[in-house]
Amino acid sequence: MSGSNKIFVAVVGVGGVGKAFLGQLEHLRARMQRQNVLLELVLVRRSKKQYFDNFAPLDISQALQNLDNSGNAAPPFGETVDTLAKAPNKVILVDNTSDQEIAASYPKILSKGISIVTPNKKAFSDTYDLWSQIFASAANGTGGPKCGYVFHESTVGAGLPVISTLKELIETGDEVTKIEGVFSGTMSFLFNSFMPVGGGGGKFSAEVKKAKELGYTEPDPRDDLNGLDVARKLTILARIAGLKVQSPTSFPVESLIPKELESVSSGDEFLEKLPQFDDQMEELKLSAAKEGKVVRFVGSIDAPSQAVRVGLEKFDASHPIAALKGSDNIISFHTKRYGSNALIIQGAGAGGEVTAMGVTGDLLKVVRLLH
């Protein structure tokens, strides 16, 4: 096998997604080897530790254990990047963190010829300036063939083919008029339980508590209820669709955190006091029910008016958004070509394995472009 068929993989972040990714990498490595492409894991890193042996291939199945037992104190991230830039083979950096600092260094990493695949939303939903710099430094942007490639399918809808589909619609010349959907597994679960089609459902605060107990929310549920996660995803899609959205706070985002509870000191205290505000949500539920509708927490992009918004909306019981189940995401693309019925993609939009699938799929795209 020639050296050019060997590609190095460096993994930063080994939490839920990172672990699932390593499992999928092991599978993909065996698969690609049969096609004469050798994927070698050469570095694993978490916030405080790094395992790297001068580009010697690491045993993927032992990588986490080795990181824990034999890893060194992690050097500053910039040093790791400089080391990777000296690799004798092409390098793909897999950023499974949600680290803002790493995100900010993407332009530098790409310009050194290192490719990036990642579910890290921060990089693509921060300032429009960072977004522009990233794609100005990427081989699949305007950075030229010496730059690295960057793919981020899992930043929206995890493994669902959302970003690739939107890109293809645009690249083949379709006109996207509206994108609408449920973009958060937490919000999906919460509203499918709070107001299922056909009636029922508990008080809002009780459903938030249940969602937290089932592991569907962040440790502090306010991090879901403030709508910022959805706003970040909408920012990314809007930018791909050609809108110059400055940041995830530069359009209306409805927070479900009562003003009075924004500054309580802990998530637990928040959950304790939330029942005092159930009446507001109950009223909303009743008014929707009177119209034969249900309430859902959605994001939407209206292309002609350049309007992006995130918040509560009412939907007819027969609408696909109303009929969503569990913690599924749903994304509808309304386009000129698809006419009156949207192109719809639906399924689990959160979880380690499906998020990692988007990352592994992106890795495969880069491998095919590199080798």
Next chain:
Amino acid sequence: MSGSNKIFVAVVGVGGVGKAFLGQLEHLRARMQRQNVLLELVLVRRSKKQYFDNFAPLDISQALQNLDNSGNAAPPFGETVDTLAKAPNKVILVDNTSDQEIAASYPKILSKGISIVTPNKKAFSDTYDLWSQIFASAANGTGGPKCGYVFHESTVGAGLPVISTLKELIETGDEVTKIEGVFSGTMSFLFNSFMPVGGGGGKFSAEVKKAKELGYTEPDPRDDLNGLDVARKLTILARIAGLKVQSPTSFPVESLIPKELESVSSGDEFLEKLPQFDDQMEELKLSAAKEGKVVRFVGSIDAPSQAVRVGLEKFDASHPIAALKGSDNIISFHTKRYGSNALIIQGAGAGGEVTAMGVTGDLLKVVRLLH
């Protein structure tokens, strides 16, 4: 611009899909030119005529007119392939026909280094032998780097990302347990009209007649009602999922053509006599309604039992397949990773523009791999 950034495109078949494709090619050409890749249309061909000027670039907007006015009698297709194989640049053949003979020559074309993008189902749903030969001759199969690439997203669900999604699920190591859906725009329209959720709908023969009048069926509606189009799509998906399906007739396919009308001489005579068989369909409708269900014409692949089937099935009114609208397709992937809720893709699965979109998207994939 260096010669290696120039890629030749040859188009065979300029009907509805071919015309839409040429429009999209014009858009894509302008887009790629900004990225320093020059896509040149060098040949257009329909069954009897060919327009080719020794690899001189053709004006895309005038290509059809020039084919009609200045085209020569088309040489045997094999000669055209031999000519294209001598091109000074890489060539992508866009086969917008449903021609069996062209399909049969794919292995030869690919082994000459010419890439193929196509919505032609025949090539991928004929014998398993042809399927194997195609991918044994392709750079994205086991044919090696001197062969051409082959992509066929539009053979199932037109522009919907069905094949790419299934491939990614498998390549990243997911286990597909079941694929199920409505794979025919005609059958979708027919059953959504014949038995809409909530009641209503006309006699079956009247709905067939209406579908024909609206242009939703083949000139002879029996070409839709025999189920073969759906069987071809299922054959393709099953093979991608790893099942060695020998042909689209090697598994149970339910035909909606009454035995007595199989051999009537014309589509018109068929439509005239079909009302005599409405009672059977009406009975089915009633029995489904009694169970609170609707009848739909679906295809399914059960991976563990290797069972493929095409035919009528009953679905609860709340099932996504029951709620389909217009002539939309819906495809559900049940996998280990996606758990109890499937990954669902839904939208228009027929029509010139959306079919061409799948072809143009594939062309873009090949361009990125080639340049």
